[in-house]
Each structure stands twice: as structure tokens, then as C-alpha cells.
Amino acid sequence: xxxxxxxxxxxxxxxxxxxxxxxxxxxxxxxxxxxxxxxxxxxxxxxxxxxxxxxxxxxxxxxxxxxxxxxxxxxxxxxxxxxxxxxxxxxxxxxxxxxxxxxxxxxxxxxxxxx
Amino acid sequence: xxxxxxxxxxxxxxxxxxxxxxxxxxxxxxxxxxxxxxxxxxxxxxxxxxxxxxxxxxxxxxxxxxxxxxxxxxxxxxxxxxxxxxxxxxxxxxxxxxxxxxxxxxxxxxx
Numbered sequence: 001x002x003x004x005x006x007x008x009x010x011x012x013x014x015x016x017x018x019x020x021x022x023x024x025x026x027x028x029x030x031x032x033x034x035x036x037x038x039x040x041x042x043x044x045x046x047x048x049x050x051x052x053x054x055x056x057x058x059x060x061x062x063x064x065x066x067x068x069x070x071x072x073x074x075x076x077x078x079x080x081x082x083x084x085x086x087x088x089x090x091x092x093x094x095x096x097x098x099x100x101x102x103x104x105x106x107x108x109x110x111x112x113x114x115x
Numbered sequence: 116x117x118x119x120x121x122x123x124x125x126x127x128x129x130x131x132x133x134x135x136x137x138x139x140x141x142x143x144x145x146x147x148x149x150x151x152x153x154x155x156x157x158x159x160x161x162x163x164x165x166x167x168x169x170x171x172x173x174x175x176x177x178x179x180x181x182x183x184x185x186x187x188x189x190x191x192x193x194x195x196x197x198x199x200x201x202x203x204x205x206x207x208x209x210x211x212x213x214x215x216x217x218x219x220x221x222x223x224x225x226x
Contacts, residue, residue: 043203045213098211103147103149
């Protein structure tokens with residue numbers, strides 16, 4: 001059984017470029033969460049999506065960041081006009097449902113470096 | 116004050132020791148508590164998942180939750196060098212809600 005898959009694993013962008021991070025949840029999972037881990041800091045929640053719906057985006061920066069989880073295909077986290085402070089590891093997690101006992105399983109992460 | 120506090124370590128122990136890892140939190144609405152293990156440059160791996168107060172045991176790992184004290188613990192028995200990693204506590208108010216993480220404790224088990 002494949003776990004949560006993320007690509008690319010490493011992404012280098014220059015300031016002002018766009019970054020697109022992809023996440024394929026575990027088979028049978030329809031809930032996706034994105035977290036960011038800044039250097040020397042803990043994981044911070046960004047956004048929670050179900051298929052075609054954003055459920056909670058309280059952790060998303062107000063500008064330049066967006067996320068989607070279309071009916072078909074992976075979830076995408078998009079960062080426009082990247083700045084050096086966006087350099088971090090971005091982790092995606094998925095769960096089967098939002099009922100008790102179904103917790104979140106994490107992917108390997110995408111490490112974004114902004115030059 | 117952070118919502119979830121965790122001593123960053125590093126915690127260095129000899130092989131075979133019992134390890135105690137802890138987190139304190141301030142949000143009394145947290146109901147679900149998890150421990151994740153994260154190896155360097157890898158994603159977090161779920162170790163333990165508990166609901167409300169009480170103990171849960173799985174092999175060498177025991178998780179304890181004391182909601183009255185807002186304190187959770189993870190015990191590792193017979194620690195092995197392969198247990199060397201960063202341990203993250205996480206908690207949420209409801210099933211399916213976002214996880215709030217501690218900063219992680221780095222553990223080193225020396226042969």
C-alpha cells in the first residue's frame with residue numbers, strides 16, 4: 001500500500017517565481033492537510049481540504065498562497081512570487097475521514113529553497 | 116506562550132534505558148493526542164494516538180494523557196539506537212481538525 005506521496009521532494013525557486021507542490025493522499029483517503037515546517041521550528045497547520053472543498057484555511061498566509069484538491073488528481077499547494085522566507089519543508093497529510101480514530105498520515109515532504 | 120510546549124532537548128540516553136518525553140498544553144479543548152517520530156529530513160511517522168485521558172500501550176511505547184494537568188507523556192522502554200529521532204507531540208480539538216504540534220524533542224540513544 002502506497003503511503004502519502006509528495007512531489008517534487010526538493011524544489012529550488014528564485015525570488016518572484018511560482019512554486020507548485022503536489023500531494024497524492026493514501027488510497028481511500030479523501031481528506032488532505034498541508035503543514036509547513038520552518039527551519040528550527042515545529043510543524044504549523046496551513047489548510048485542510050476535502051475533494052473540491054476548502055474546509056479550514058485558517059493557517060494560510062493571506063496573500064500569495066492557495067490550495068486546491070480537485071475531483072481528479074492530486075492536491076496542489078501553490079505559492080506565487082516566492083520570497084526567501086517561504087523556504088521550508090512543506091508536508092501533506094491525509095486521513096480517511098474526520099471521525100474519531102481516523103488520524104493523519106504524513107508524506108515525506110517537499111523541501112522548498114528560495115534563492 | 117506557545118499553545119503546546121515541548122523541551123527541545125537533545126536528550127541523550129544509553130541503549131536499553133527508559134525514555135520519558137513530555138508535552139504540556141494550554142488549550143483545554145484538546146481531546147485527541149498523538150505522538151509522531153520524525154527522522155532527519157523525513158516526514159512524521161505516527162506512533163501513538165489516544166483520545167482523552169488515560170494510558171495506551173503498544174509494544175515498547177506507552178502514551179499517557181492527564182487532561183486535568185494538561186500534560187502528556189510518551190515512554191519508550193528498552194530504547195534502541197534506531198529510536199534516535201525527533202519526537203513530536205500533536206493534539207487536536209476534534210477528530211478531523213487541524214493538529215497543533217509541539218516543537219519536538221530530539222532523542223539520541225547511544226550504543
